[in-house]
Amino acid sequence: MASVEFLEPRIGREWNAEGIGSFRNRAGFDRFAAVYREAMGALEEPAGRYTVATSYGQVRAYRFGGGEGTPLLLLPGRNSSTPMWRPNIPGLRRGRPVYTVDGLGEPGCSSQSERIASGADQAAWLSETIEGLGLDGAHLLGVSFGGWLGVQTLIHRPERVRSLTALEPIRTFGELAAKSLLVSLGSVLPMPARWRGGLVGMISGGNRRSQETAAGRLIAAGMEHFDIRQPPPARPADAELDSITAPVLALIGGRSIVHRDPERVVRHARARLGAGTVELWPRASHAISAEYPDEIADRVERFLAGVESAPPNGAPDRPAG
Numbered sequence: 162m163a164s165v166e167f168l169e170p171r172i173g174r175e176w177n178a179e180g181i182g183s184f185r186n187r188a189g190f191d192r193f194a195a196v197y198r199e200a201m202g203a204l205e206e207p208a209g210r211y212t213v214a215t216s217y218g219q220v221r222a223y224r225f226g227g228g229e230g231t232p233l234l235l236l237p238g239r240n241s242s243t244p245m246w247r248p249n250i251p252g253l254r255r256g257r258p259v260y261t262v263d264g265l266g267e268p269g270c271s272s273q274s275e276r277i278a279s280g281a282d283q284a285a286w287l288s289e290t291i292e293g294l295g296l297d298g299a300h301l302l303g304v305s306f307g308g309w310l311g312v313q314t315l316i317h318r319p320e321r322v323r324s325l326t327a328l329e330p331i332r333t334f335g336e337l338a339a340k341s342l343l344v345s346l347g348s349v350l351p352m353p354a355r356w357r358g359g360l361v362g363m364i365s366g367g368n369r370r371s372q373e374t375a376a377g378r379l380i381a382a383g384m385e386h387f388d389i390r391q392p393p394p395a396r397p398a399d400a401e402l403d404s405i406t407a408p409v410l411a412l413i414g415g416r417s418i419v420h421r422d423p424e425r426v427v428r429h430a431r432a433r434l435g436a437g438t439v440e441l442w443p444r445a446s447h448a449i450s451a452e453y454p455d456e457i458a459d460r461v462e463r464f465l466a467g468v469e470s471a472p473p474n475g476a477p478d479r480p481a482g
Contacts, residue, residue, distance in 0.1 A: 165198045168212060168219045168272040174388065180276030182266035182389050189386030193268060196382045200244030200375035205251070208258070213293035217277055217286040221263045221270035222294060225250050230257030231323055231469065233461075234291065234299045236307030237261070239331075240383040242269030245304075245376040248451050252458025253302070257465075260299070262290060264310075266391050268383030277391050280313035288318035296321065300465055304328040304450045305419070308411075309394045315405045316397060324408040324468045326461050329447050331419050332394045334402075334411070334433070335426040338419055376451070402433035408471075409437035410464045412457070414445035438464070 171183035172190050184190035209224035223243055233253055237245050243261040253259050263269030265286050266277050277283060287310060291299050300323050303311040308330025314322055331337065411434070413420070413427050420426045423441060430439040445452055 165194075165201055165270065167194060167270050168221055170194075171272060177388055177390050180278065180390050181273050182268075182387065182391070184268070184387050186386075193379075193382045193386045196375070196379050197242070197244065197269070200247075200379045203375050204244060204247050211294060213290045215265070215286040215289040215293065217275045217282065218265045218273040219271060220265060220286065220290045220293075222290065223261045225259045225261070226254030227258055228254070228256045231465075232258045232260055232296055232299045233465070234260045234262065234296075234301050236287075236301060236303030236310050237264060237267075237269075238305030238307055238380075239389070240268060240380050240387070241305075241376070242267065242379065242383075244379055245450070247376065248454035249458065252455055253461060255458070255462065260294065260296075262287075264307075266389060268379075268387035279392070280395055280397075281317045283310050284314040284317035287314050288321055291321045298323045300324045300326070300468070302326040302328070302461065303330065305331050305447065306394065309333050312397060312402075312405070312409075315407050315409070316401045319405075319407055322407055324410070324465065326410045326412070326464060328412050328449050328457070329414055329417055329419065329445075330411065332396045334413075334430040335420050335422065336396065338421045374451075399433060403435070405434060406436055408464075408468045409434050410461070411437060411439045412445070412449060412460070413439065413441050414447055414449045415441055415443035416445060417447040417449075419447050 170190055171181055172187055173183060174185060176183035184193065205225065207223040207225055208227060211222040213220040213222055235246050237243065242263040246261055250259055263271040265271050266273040298321050301311040301314065308327035309332060311325040311327055312330060312333050315325055327333070411430050413423050415423050417423055427439050427441045430437065442449060442453070450457060
């Protein structure tokens with residue numbers, strides 16, 4: 162793995178007053194950076210590394226694999242970054258390049274420079290990133306906060322998005338459950354590391370071993386050492402969801418702690434997404450991407466094949482039921 166370069170990391174809580182996410186102090190950044198480098202070292206070597214300038218800051222992006230298919234761009238969850246995709250990249254990059262980004266205002270290698278105050282702002286930096294990578298268009302795949310970000314992009318800046326796969330998108334088709342609010346406290350309140358690791362395990366449906374993985378330790382390090390200064394994700398209005406015309410595949414975990422009622426979330430998503438396919442995966446938790454990497458890779462490839470074979474302005478075939 163080549164050396165990891167952080168793009169002007171924001172260090173110190175004086176950034177918070179400007180709405181800029183930052184590491185709380187130099188020691189905390191150094192600890193996070195060590196875990197990030199270790200986690201990146203566990204990935205396959207990227208085929209490309211990019212720095213993209215946007216209106217909201219510099220975005221770090223990586224490319225894995227090659228091929229001539231329309232690129233797939235991966236959007237991580239909150240307090241997460243590129244290394245979370247280790248289980249998924251080998252299966253997803255079959256026949257097409259896969260790009261990953263570290264989100265602006267999140268713990269990672271990207272560097273926020275302007276306040277991000279809305280879903281429209283989030284969509285703007287992502288759309289500018291796709292353009293800055295020289296891509297005419299891309300399929301998006303996001304998990305948790307990344308799924309919400311993908312939906313916001315389809316609402317506000319859809320012009321470069323060919324499709325969206327949303328894995329367990331938060332606060333998109335339903336409200337957050339009380340347990341998920343407890344998990345969010347781990348990023349704002351001081352607490353012993355073992356407690357914070359336990360919160361990471363809660364996200365994974367009670368699997369406490371998840372905190373022992375490189376990705377789990379990276380999330381915990383981000384929660385401990387980084388201040389996110391963005392408003393909570395706003396739930397889209399029904400009219401905004403109705404406006405989406407791009408193909409969407411949404412996978413909802415039946416054991417997820419972030420939804421008050423997963424089955425109700427599925428029903429609402431199906432009612433609102435005219436060009437969408439919504440599936441309930443009963444045994445999956447909120448950590449669906451790590452629990453079912455091979456199954457997700459197969460499902461996504463079938464979905465994208467349908468999207469790319471559909472006639473212009475058409476929709477991919479949808480399974481019955």
